[in-house]
Amino acid sequence: MTENEKRSATDLTNGFDTPLHVGQLNLPSVDAFEVAFKGIFARQFFTNHGPLEQELDAALASYFGVRHAVSVVNGTVALMIALQTLDLRGEVIVPAFTFPATVQAIAWAGLTPVFCDVDPHTQTITAPLAAAAITANTVAILGVHVWGRAADPDGLELLARERGLKLVFDAAHAVGCTSRGRLIGGFGDVEAFSFHATKILNGFEGGCITTNDDGLAARIRVARSFHADDDAGASILRLNAKISEAQAAMALLSLDHLDQWTEDNRHRYERYRRELQGIPGLYFIDYCAGERSNYQSVVLRICEEELGMPRDHLLRILESKNILARKYFSPGVHNIPPFCDLSTKELPVTDELCRTLIQLPTGQMVSDRHIAIVCATIRAAVSA
Ligand SMILES: *Cc1c(COP(=O)(O)O)cnc(C)c1O
Numbered sequence: 001m002t003e004n005e006k007r008s009a010t011d012l013t014n015g016f017d018t019p020l021h022v023g024q025l026n027l028p029s030v031d032a033f034e035v036a037f038k039g040i041f042a043r044q045f046f047t048n049h050g051p052l053e054q055e056l057d058a059a060l061a062s063y064f065g066v067r068h069a070v071s072v073v074n075g076t077v078a079l080m081i082a083l084q085t086l087d088l089r090g091e092v093i094v095p096a097f098t099f100p101a102t103v104q105a106i107a108w109a110g111l112t113p114v115f116c117d118v119d120p121h122t123q124t125i126t127a128p129l130a131a132a133a134i135t136a137n138t139v140a141i142l143g144v145h146v147w148g149r150a151a152d153p154d155g156l157e158l159l160a161r162e163r164g165l166k167l168v169f170d171a172a173h174a175v176g177c178t179s180r181g182r183l184i185g186g187f188g189d190v191e192a193f194s195f196h197a198t199k200i201l202n203g204f205e206g207g208c209i210t211t212n213d214d215g216l217a218a219r220i221r222v223a224r225s226f227h228a229d230d231d232a233g234a235s236i237l238r239l240n241a242k243i244s245e246a247q248a249a250m251a252l253l254s255l256d257h258l259d260q261w262t263e264d265n266r267h268r269y270e271r272y273r274r275e276l277q278g279i280p281g282l283y284f285i286d287y288c289a290g291e292r293s294n295y296q297s298v299v300l301r302i303c304e305e306e307l308g309m310p311r312d313h314l315l316r317i318l319e320s321k322n323i324l325a326r327k328y329f330s331p332g333v334h335n336i337p338p339f340c341d342l343s344t345k346e347l348p349v350t351d352e353l354c355r356t357l358i359q360l361p362t363g364q365m366v367s368d369r370h371i372a373i374v375c376a377t378i379r380a381a382v383s384a
Pocket of ligand 1: 074075076077098099101102144170172173193194195196205206207
């Protein structure tokens with residue numbers, strides 16, 4: 001039993017002494033990391049496309065089953081470069097129900113975000129929703145695979161082809177997830193992943209861009225480094241987006257643990273479901289039985305009337321016990337500056353999701369005992 005669990009030893013609803021956060025923290029052994037770090041010191045090759053970056057790019061391409069994986073410094077920059085190297089001018093259709101970085105990347109790439117509502121069941125954009133948002137200025141669609149569930153890749157690929165649009169996916173939640181049995185990473189023109197410490201594949205910070213387009217991959221590799229080795233990509237706007245050897249070492253070790261961490265996440269997700277079963281007004285986000293998922297997030301929709309209290313009231317009770325469950329995503333990106341200044345149509349489904357979803361803590365730091373405490377606290381709160 002950890003220190004944090006002792007306080008709850010007698011009464012599961014006493015909460016924790018130190019905060020229990022939502023973000024994943026999946027860590028390889030510190031010994032393995034020390035060995036990798038000693039290698040970096042021995043080679044004195046710390047960044048600038050060192051051997052670990054090259055090993056990571058090859059390992060990621062093989063893992064995702066794509067022709068090219070290009071690792072970069074973080075997931076936001078991965079999206080920015082993916083969009084920038086498509087060489088577009090105009091509007092990009094994007095859900096407002098996403099992490100702010102998705103939309104920030106569009107703006108940094110010099111493009112204009114146009115918000116689109118999401119499907120209430122999948123919480124992602126779909127081809128019909130995106131089609132309705134197309135204007136004469138639309139040049140691309142950016143789908144977000146929320147919670148690791150695919151954003152209608154078949155429908156959007158067809159729509160993009162028919163309408164001559166580029167198709168990009170924010171796959172930050174979707175390492176190791178499938179759509180119709182195909183691994184996310186190979187859909188659309190290009191996909192972008194995050195290796196932030198709170199995601200299932202931890203590189204401290206980090207990200208990668210995956211594509212099967214050889215020309216685009218070559219432009220992406222030019223763009224990620226400010227240093228011109230040759231003038232092959234002379235016209236491409238570059239920036240320093242290199243992943244360091246330390247990040248690459250961490251990401252490589254994490255990749256080795258991915259199957260185990262996925263299995264552990266699934267165990268936690270199912271345990272939450274079991275322990276909260278029967279409470280009216282709590283609905284878990286489901287995962288499709290035929291697909292692979294990383295179970296990176298444990299998300300529930302709260303029905304205020306059935307639960308007998310507003311979502312935010314439940315969150316405050318949990319917070320008072322040091323359980324830092326989160327509203328996710330809230331507010332929607334259409335309601336935060338500077339994007340709230342864009343003229344946006346009504347997004348009723350997005351608004352409803354922002355009002356009703358909560359995310360519970362998971363990842364390697366969360367034990368069965370932690371889950372028992374969180375669930376007992378929720379039970380006590382709603383029956384009080
Ligand atoms: C984490 C995240 C990002 C940003 O990734 P960083 O590596 O933190 O820059 C983008 N989109 C979504 C959906 C995310 O969850």
